[in-house]
Amino acid sequence: MNILYPCIGIVGTGAMGRGIAQIAAQAGSTVKLFDTQADAARKAQAALFDQWDKLAGKGRMTAEQVTAAQQRVQIASVLTDLRDCDLVVEAAVERLDIKRAIFAELEAVVQAHAVLATNTSSLSVTAIAAGLQRPEQCAGFHFFNPVPLMKVVEVVAGLKTSAAVCADLAAYAKQMGHTPVAAQDTPGFIVNHAGRGFGTEALRIASENVADFATIDRILKDQLGFKLGPFELMDLTALDVSHPVMESVYRQYFEEPRYRPSVITAQRLAGGLLGKKTGEGFYRYVDGVAQVPAEAPPPVVASIPPVWVSPRATRRLELLQLLKDLGATIETGAAPSSLALTLVAPLGFDVTTVAVVERLDPARTIGIDMLVEAKTQKRRVLATNPATRTDMRDAAHALFARDGSPVSVVRDSGGFISQRVVATIVNIASDMCQQGVCTPADLETAVTLGLGYPQGPLAMGNLYGPTNVLEILFNMQTVYGDPRYRPSPWLRRRGAIGLSLLHVEE
Numbered sequence: 001m002n003i004l005y006p007c008i009g010i011v012g013t014g015a016m017g018r019g020i021a022q023i024a025a026q027a028g029s030t031v032k033l034f035d036t037q038a039d040a041a042r043k044a045q046a047a048l049f050d051q052w053d054k055l056a057g058k059g060r061m062t063a064e065q066v067t068a069a070q071q072r073v074q075i076a077s078v079l080t081d082l083r084d085c086d087l088v089v090e091a092a093v094e095r096l097d098i099k100r101a102i103f104a105e106l107e108a109v110v111q112a113h114a115v116l117a118t119n120t121s122s123l124s125v126t127a128i129a130a131g132l133q134r135p136e137q138c139a140g141f142h143f144f145n146p147v148p149l150m151k152v153v154e155v156v157a158g159l160k161t162s163a164a165v166c167a168d169l170a171a172y173a174k175q176m177g178h179t180p181v182a183a184q185d186t187p188g189f190i191v192n193h194a195g196r197g198f199g200t201e202a203l204r205i206a207s208e209n210v211a212d213f214a215t216i217d218r219i220l221k222d223q224l225g226f227k228l229g230p231f232e233l234m235d236l237t238a239l240d241v242s243h244p245v246m247e248s249v250y251r252q253y254f255e256e257p258r259y260r261p262s263v264i265t266a267q268r269l270a271g272g273l274l275g276k277k278t279g280e281g282f283y284r285y286v287d288g289v290a291q292v293p294a295e296a297p298p299p300v301v302a303s304i305p306p307v308w309v310s311p312r313a314t315r316r317l318e319l320l321q322l323l324k325d326l327g328a329t330i331e332t333g334a335a336p337s338s339l340a341l342t343l344v345a346p347l348g349f350d351v352t353t354v355a356v357v358e359r360l361d362p363a364r365t366i367g368i369d370m371l372v373e374a375k376t377q378k379r380r381v382l383a384t385n386p387a388t389r390t391d392m393r394d395a396a397h398a399l400f401a402r403d404g405s406p407v408s409v410v411r412d413s414g415g416f417i418s419q420r421v422v423a424t425i426v427n428i429a430s431d432m433c434q435q436g437v438c439t440p441a442d443l444e445t446a447v448t449l450g451l452g453y454p455q456g457p458l459a460m461g462n463l464y465g466p467t468n469v470l471e472i473l474f475n476m477q478t479v480y481g482d483p484r485y486r487p488s489p490w491l492r493r494r495g496a497i498g499l500s501l502l503h504v505e506e
């Protein structure tokens with residue numbers, strides 16, 4: 001295999017520069033390390049050698065491969081040492097003025113064919129390239145941390161970047177064993193843009209006091225299959241990294257309400273509750289282990305009243321079957337009897353509104369989230385309204401926990417927790433398709449590899465039903481009157497006719 005760029009330069013040899021150097025040298029490029037900080041390049045080289053020794057120890061590299069990789073790494077003491085590089089990847093500090101100065105200096109040093117790439121995660125590639133003589137040779141090449149393990153890279157085209165440069169960077173990414181995705185130069189590119197739904201909506205839910213952090217995490221993991229809950233994830237990433245990303249995307253989109261950050265993270269960042277690395281974030285950590293409060297056992301109740309299910313309930317037949325399986329006495333009348341526990345299962349509406357609209361007694365009305373198919377629900381989520389009687393709440397909780405299934409009881413909100421998060425993720429992803437940030441296929445790839453979601457956001461929309469997602473958003477917009485829940489036209493058209501979100505337009 002002929003390596004596309006036989007000689008590459010790395011400017012800035014911190015966490016990212018090192019990772020990129022590692023995979024490039026492993027793929028067969030000569031790698032020249034440059035850093036302005038004294039000794040940083042040498043330390044990076046030593047760290048690479050160490051890393052390769054470890055890989056050899058685990059049997060992942062042979063001794064010959066290690067020697068060959070080591071021989072390909074050189075230290076550049078001045079920037080002009082990069083003059084014969086075919087590609088230079090800049091991974092210095094995240095400041096526009098510094099990146100522009102680095103590229104202006106580099107352009108005067110390298111040959112005309114050389115490609116200048118930036119690993120920026122939040123700055124505009126177009127702005128970085130703006131002062132260059134050859135902006136067409138400049139692109140974004142956005143890796144994720146840790147580079148060798150995060151197998152996706154965004155190839156970002158600035159307004160003047162040539163298509164051939166992007167195609168070559170994508171081909172080179174593959175030679176390094178990574179999956180390239182093509183992104184337009186827009187705030188957050190693909191992964192940091194698509195990632196706005198999960199944490200931002202969870203924070204919004206927490207800020208409404210619908211449930212505590214641990215309950216929100218449990219619900220999203222058990223119902224939707226996320227490996228980590230949003231608060232666990234923010235603790236791991238640390239708020240000094242994730243809060244500025246939220247602010248940056250929001251500001252760059254001129255305060256688009258969909259991306260509005262939360263005062264919760266702003267305050268915690270100011271207070272130094274950054275996450276696992278500081279020993280306290282949304283959770284407290286003892287020896288690196290999150291101290292998660294235990295769930296209370298389900299209440300013990302003497303008897304369970306008969307249950308009446310609203311004719312408008314989502315997945316009504318599944319819900320009735322579930323109640324039967326749980327041994328409930330089901331009422332079949334047109335209206336609930338005066339004793340009945342009254343169940344509603346709305347999409348996007350709150351339990352209170354449904355009780356009013358369907359003329360039900362709010363004191364006996366409980367909501368259950370039926371977005372996820374009953375059979376696959378690993379946790380059942382119930383919501384009370386402000387008037388719900390405790391005996392009715394406890395009866396519903398005990399009933400739905402009868403088969404040992406975990407049950408969470410949360411406060412009423414427009415849309416259940418899982419509904420809100422799914423709808424927000426799918427809506428943001430749809431809007432990215434509408435804007436043409438990337439292709440739907442690259443969006444799915446970038447999110448599954450870059451964020452580790454159980455499925456891509458469009459596949460998630462298909463799983464829960466584009467029409468259901470649309471209904472959640474329409475109803476949430478009514479409840480909240482907040483433009484952040486405004487459905488993207490891309491989703492509206494597809495959801496309205498029940499079309500797959502992965503359908504390719506002719």
Ligand code: NAD
Pocket residue numbers: 011012013014015016017034035036037040090091092093094095098102119120121122142143144145
């Ligand atoms: P880092 O602080 O670990 O390393 C930055 C290195 O750049 C330091 O060694 C510093 O001495 C050096 N440097 C600073 N100014 C320089 C200059 N003018 N010339 C040469 N070297 C210079 O930072 P990092 O986490 O590796 O991030 C580097 C870049 O990658 C940033 O643009 C960042 O936004 C981006 N990025 C970071 C991550 C991440 O998770 N850390 C992920 C994707 C992208």
